[in-house]
Amino acid sequence: MDKRFIYKLNDKPATAGRVVYWMSRDQRVQDNRAMIFAAERAKQTGFGFAVVFCVAPGFPNANAFHYRFMLDGLKEVQQELESLNIPFFLLTGRPQDEIPEFVKHYKVKALVCDFMPLKVPMAWRAEVAASLDIPVYEVDAHNVVPCRFVSNKQEYAARTIRPKIHRYLGEFLTELPRIERQEAVFSQSVPSADWKRAEGFYPCGGSFPLPTGTKAGLETLADFVSEGIHRYDEGRNDPNEDAQSKMSPYFHFGQVAPQRAALDVLNSDAPQADKDAYIEELIVRRELSDNYCLYNPRYDSIEGADGWALKTLDEHRIDMREYVYIYEEFEAAKTHDPLWNAAQKQLRHTGRIHGYMRMYWAKKILEWTPDPETAFGYALLLNDTYALDGRDPNGYVGVAWSIAGVHDRAWFERPVFGKIRYMNYNGCKSKFDIESYIKKARF
Template sequence: MIDSRRLHNLNNCPIRPGPVVYWMSREQRVADNWGLYHAQQLALERQAALLVVFILADGFLGATLRQYGFMLQGLEQVARKLDGLNIPFLLLEGEPRHSMLQFIAQEQTGCVVCDFDPLRIKRQWFDGVAAAATVAVLEVDGHNIVPCRIASVKREFGAYTLRPKLRRVLPEFLVSIPQVVQHPFAWKKTVAIPDTEQVQIRLKPDAGVGVVPGFRPGEQAAFEALADFIAQGLNGYASRRNDPTVHGQSGLSPWLHFGHLSPQRIALAVATQGDSEDVEAMLEELIVRRELSDNFCLYCASYDTLDAAPDWAHRTLEKHRHDPRRFCYTQHEFEQAATHDLLWNAAQTEMLETGKMHGYLRMYWAKKILEWSESPEEAISTAIYLNDRYSLDGRDPNGYAGIAWSICGVHDRAWGERPVFGSIRFMSYDGCKRKFKVDEYIRHWRK
């Protein structure tokens, strides 16, 4: 059974006769999917068909071929797996609110189960459908181990305030995940597996950022990557994770972002490895830090602007707004990795070529954008543009929270005052040299 605390009613309409729709969005998988599982339970109780609907929004937040290609290949795998369970998968295109409301009316659906997502545009989609629909719209948080709305009812100051709230209830939620089964009630229509190559051609996503070769999307690839991390990467994780010159991070973020892999599945797999510094470090990143990002985006509507800055950070950035910049670059120069800083250029090049950037360097990368931009607002805009355009895990709460931490002091405290940054935490090239072999990293990624 699903814990009722994972559920949130988005309207007060009843569940009516008709097929149950699972509106897949953030959780693009069949296994370990609380939303899909709950939708099936509702359908079984009512002896109704279960339909899975995914709506493709054209040009979603500037996504490119890199992101669309990864997502569509994963969705085709989802469709095939669902087909084997007698659950039709429908890939719709268009403005999501209109498309879903039209589908509800056309197919006379009984209710809609949707994923939890704290991002503003997704909230507008789900809330918009819930407000206009005449059937129940239910949200299921299948992304956070402790559901975001349950973990806290307000924006948290930092990990130190959210951590104890999570730990108090974590044992209640870190449980085995029930799986979807063969569905006994067929839908009246026959649905073909979507031809995602043709869909991609029709969508015409920006091909200026191509796919990452050799990086496989989908649940199977995600499970293999998790198994490899447990076997090869967990031991020594605490000491290696901040060194960009070694393979010290989990590398799971793209699959997490697209919902090909459940965070709860990762946590269960890691937790079975016993008590160690490595296990503790991984669970801190996976649970506390990741769920803090969801909390930030849910309770701060301006998560992608300077308005997200805490009062002390806003004051100090305003005080130093007109400080002279030794270097100042345009968005295009940043995009081309054409700064004077070879380390920054190498980090940007890594993202351009692989769709990923080491987590420690993401902080340095964003802080230098602040240092070399004409204003904090321009720095935020540039950092979000680059991250969302080139990272496979762009347009994600982790990305917005990380940029806000680096530039706006979110989830941080005031440090020593200096030009441009004011009291925002500073990171330097020399500081990086004390952490890892900077020259080795630059040689690897230098154009």
């Protein structure tokens, strides 16, 4: 395992013994550097390793669809692990309580966890690491170029992080070793996973918008590689074109690795322009989002924006708004704008919103709320609550880019927006068939 992907969360010395991988962000078996590292450590010491997942009740803004998407995917993980003789333990409760108790009960000697730059999981890991007398290792299994390694500061924009990422792509963007069947026994006592208890935290009833799990994610990726990637460069910003990968939920829940998507796209016969455009979004922009959330503790607030953006928004704080809506009106898609309403309906009923429309959607919230702080809060809450890829660095940065100019530059000044980049109905009309999009979103 390349040490550049590993970050030690405490200073406890390593000793031989059982290894546990505390799975969280990266919910898959293969193409998982954290899993690989845990397997390697266990093999070196001659002991077995196990995987544990802790379902936390009441994760902020998570809903029944999110829990169902996650838990159904985890059942697939359990089945694959069992076929490899690797125990899977399902815990329920506060991770900062459950993980240390598990470690002590099974006399674990090393704990491996995922990298995730958001406050809640970072606080969990820090508390767990501080409470244990064994080494706790964080492995970046999400990014192709490890986030902590590629930069030690908040990057200003894509243009500043892009050369740093591309410098290492050839080195890191390679096939990863497969997880093989484990011969050593972790423990003679492995209780059955209590899925009913986990599902009881948030009843997972009702219809579901799309299939879940690594198998479904890889099938979606295969469809994109055979069809969508060949028109990605020109078609990705047209909501009526089937050119986007539809992979964001699978990336968010870690069911498919961005590394796998990148390799499959680069190995396809698509034109180079399409490959380049996808790699820019998949790696550069996605990893820029992780960088922002890691190094900016105010990533979930408008206060995380640059000074120029805060200044221009404040200068236009009292500008007259032609329309002002409360949260419930946005949530119910009851604005005067049929295009915005269509985007919101798509989000609520499918768990997805087209990338181009998400920008328009967020910018209109800025235009139709009494102040920037309210707009930022509304947009985050709607995205986190209804998007299957909500509560994600990409989502936070998407809102921050749209409303507060994060990773963008100052544009021509106008009412309400100040120098924040502007989007409007007529601009969308010039780029794609608005009526066709609105008709598709009638639920």
